[in-house]
Amino acid sequence: RKEVEQDPGPFNVPEGATVAFNCTYSNSASQSFFWYRQDCRKEPKLLMSVYSSGNEDGRFTAQLNRASQYISLLIRDSKLSDSATYLCVVSHGGNNNDMRFGAGTRLTVKP
Amino acid sequence: EAQVTQNPRYLITVTGKKLTVTCSQNMNHEYMSWYRQDPGLGLRQIYYSMNVEVTDKGDVPEGYKVSRKEKRNFPLILESPSPNQTSLYFCASSLGLAVFTDTQYFGPGTRLTVL
Numbered sequence: 001r002k003e004v005e006q007d008p009g010p011f012n013v014p015e016g017a018t019v020a021f022n023c024t025y026s027n028s029a030s031q032s033f034f035w036y037r038q039d040c041r042k043e044p045k046l047l048m049s050v051y052s053s054g055n056e057d058g059r060f061t062a063q064l065n066r067a068s069q070y071i072s073l074l075i076r077d078s079k080l081s082d083s084a085t086y087l088c089v090v091s092h093g094g095n096n097n098d099m100r101f102g103a104g105t106r107l108t109v110k111p
Numbered sequence: 112e113a114q115v116t117q118n119p120r121y122l123i124t125v126t127g128k129k130l131t132v133t134c135s136q137n138m139n140h141e142y143m144s145w146y147r148q149d150p151g152l153g154l155r156q157i158y159y160s161m162n163v164e165v166t167d168k169g170d171v172p173e174g175y176k177v178s179r180k181e182k183r184n185f186p187l188i189l190e191s192p193s194p195n196q197t198s199l200y201f202c203a204s205s206l207g208l209a210v211f212t213d214t215q216y217f218g219p220g221t222r223l224t225v226l
Contacts, residue, residue: 004153032210043201043217044154087153091210096142096203097161097169099210101153 001026004102006088011107017078021105023071023088032091033064035073037084038104044087047073078109113138115218117202123224124192132187132221134202142205142213143185144169145177147198148220154201160185161208192225199223 006023013019025033033050048055050062050071061074071088088102115136124130136143144159146169156169160179174196176188185204189196200221207213 002153008151034210041220043219045217046214049211094210095208096205096210096213096215097144097156097159097167097208099156099215101146101155103151103153 002103003027003100004088004090006086006102006105008103009106011105012110013078013107014110015078015080017109018074018076019078019107020075021073021086021088021107023073023102025069025071025088025090025100027090027092027100028069030069030090030092031094033062033071034089034091035060035062035071036087036089036101038087039084044101047086075107078107080109080111083107083109113216115202115204115216117200117218117221119221120219121222123226125226126193127191130189130192130223132189132200132202132223134185134187134218135183136185136202136204136216137183138204138206138216139182140204140206140216141182142208142215143179144203144215145175145185145187146201146203147171147196148201149198157187157200192223194225197223197225 036044038044085104145157146154158177202218203215205213
C-alpha cells in the first residue's frame with residue numbers, strides 16, 4: 001500500500017466550478033501536510049501547507065482529518081490557470097528529508 | 112534571480128555509460144536533495160545532503176551516487192545506468208531541514224532515458 005494515495009483523475013471541470021481533491025496517508029504519526037502544484041513537465045511548487053484547524057488561501061481551502069488520516073483541497077471558482085497536477089505531500093517527522101509525495105491528481109479546467 | 116538549475120535538461124543514453132546530472136543553487140542553502148518521479152509513483156527521494164561533505168541515502172539510492180564538495184553544487188552520478196533508471200529527476204534545495212520554515216525549491220527537472 002502506498003504511503004500517500006490520491007485519486008489520479010483526471011478531473012475535467014468548467015471554469016467557475018468548485019472541485020475537491022482527497023488524499024489519504026497511511027502513517028498515523030505523520031506531522032506535516034502540504035499541497036504542491038505541478039504544471040505539465042515542470043517542477044513541483046508549494047501551493048499551501050495544511051494545518052489541523054484547516055486553512056484558506058484565496059480560492060483554495062485545505063482541510064486535515066487526523067482521525068481518518070485524510071487531507072483535502074477545495075478549489076472554488078476554478079480558473080483556466082488552475083489546470084495542473086496537485087500533489088499531496090506528507091512529512092513524518094516535520095523534516096524535508098522524510099517527505100512522502102502522492103502521485104498527484106490531474107485537473108483540467110475548460111472554458 | 113534565486114534558483115536551482117539542473118543540466119542537462121534532457122538526456123538519452125545507453126546502458127552502462129556513466130553520466131552525471133549537475134545541480135546548482137544560488138541561495139546559499141544548506142540542504143539539497145535528489146528525487147526521481149515516475150508515473151503513478153510520485154516523487155521518491157534518492158539522496159540528500161545536510162551540508163558540505165554530509166550526504167545520506169533516501170528511499171531509492173541503489174544505482175546512484177552523489178557528492179557535496181561545495182555548498183552550491185550537488186551532482187547526481189549514475190555509474191552504470193540501466194533502463195529502470197529512465198525517469199524524470201528533480202534536484203531541490205532549502206535553507207534548512209524544517210518543512211514549515213524551510214521550503215524546498217525544485218530545479219526544472221532532467222528527463223533521462225536509458226536505452
